[in-house]
Amino acid sequence: MTLDPAYLDYPKRRHGYDHELYPWSALRDRPPIRWPGDKSVALWLCVSLEWFPIIPSDTPFRAPGHMQTAYPDYRHYTARDYGNRVGVYRLLEAFAKAGARASFTTNAAIAERYAELVAEITRAGHEIIAHSTDMNGTIATGLPEDEERALIAASLHALERATGTRPRGWLSIAHSQSWNTPRLLKEAGITYCCDWVNDELPYRFTNGLINLPLSHELSDRQIITVQQQSADSYAQQIHDAFDWLVAEAEREAGGRMLPLHLTPYIMGLPYRIGALEDLLGDMVGRAEVWTATGGEIVDCWEAQQ
Numbered sequence: 001m002t003l004d005p006a007y008l009d010y011p012k013r014r015h016g017y018d019h020e021l022y023p024w025s026a027l028r029d030r031p032p033i034r035w036p037g038d039k040s041v042a043l044w045l046c047v048s049l050e051w052f053p054i055i056p057s058d059t060p061f062r063a064p065g066h067m068q069t070a071y072p073d074y075r076h077y078t079a080r081d082y083g084n085r086v087g088v089y090r091l092l093e094a095f096a097k098a099g100a101r102a103s104f105t106t107n108a109a110i111a112e113r114y115a116e117l118v119a120e121i122t123r124a125g126h127e128i129i130a131h132s133t134d135m136n137g138t139i140a141t142g143l144p145e146d147e148e149r150a151l152i153a154a155s156l157h158a159l160e161r162a163t164g165t166r167p168r169g170w171l172s173i174a175h176s177q178s179w180n181t182p183r184l185l186k187e188a189g190i191t192y193c194c195d196w197v198n199d200e201l202p203y204r205f206t207n208g209l210i211n212l213p214l215s216h217e218l219s220d221r222q223i224i225t226v227q228q229q230s231a232d233s234y235a236q237q238i239h240d241a242f243d244w245l246v247a248e249a250e251r252e253a254g255g256r257m258l259p260l261h262l263t264p265y266i267m268g269l270p271y272r273i274g275a276l277e278d279l280l281g282d283m284v285g286r287a288e289v290w291t292a293t294g295g296e297i298v299d300c301w302e303a304q305q
Helices: 074-098 110-115 114-121 145-161 181-187 220-226 231-252 273-286 294-303
Strands: 042-049 103-106 125-131 255-261 289-291
Touching: 042 074, 042 231, 074 273, 074 289, 103 110, 103 220, 103 273, 110 114, 110 145, 114 125, 114 145, 125 289, 125 294, 145 181, 181 294, 220 231, 220 294, 231 255, 231 273
Parallel strands: 042 103, 042 255, 042 289, 103 125
Antiparallel strands: none
């Protein structure tokens, strides 16, 4: 039996990707980026502030870290709430001790329920990035466009009411987007999103939206919760990543970026926070490091395009 030649036809087969969201671009082929002070590595501290409803909606999917057992799941509910009652304040103290500012990806429900926490974060000079409404506010293809548009708008409006400043950045729950998300974020006035993890420097979508890659593999959730490794092992892996990026930046004569994605109910526990404080104390003091918020990294990158 002869195979129909049309079987092998694929209109998207070409150099690069099978979508039009952004063009193919290898990191090594781009003009080098220079960070302020000619630093080698931009260190981006990014904390997820999340509110988990006690009953998951599972529409269109259940967020990572959500309730697991028969409802009411008080064990997981209170473990997550620990992050907002205790853990996040330890992170704030660690950042203050290191003299570092961070980005806080924040559910709208956090601003509405814990206004004093958001006020303390902004007073300390940290950045607020929109992170949906709450941990039932997930996005994926199949979510009606009007509902997604409304979810984005509600998130931005709540955070603007709480802080007086409209967020420029967006992080979807679980980094998940629909085919409509880049367009809807751009329409809502968002400058950059943090959902796509296929790079170590910012890049621009076809519609002008910028992606600031927030590493999944180096997150505390992935290393400590999923892979069940210790806080000391986490710190060692971050050190290893940093040393590699410094050497690569010097070899390639261009800056690199190292994001640390932190979760208050994971890294804010008393037997882990010390490892983070030691890590920050070492890294922030290194001559090769520029510690910056997500918005500052995007602005510096964009000025060189």
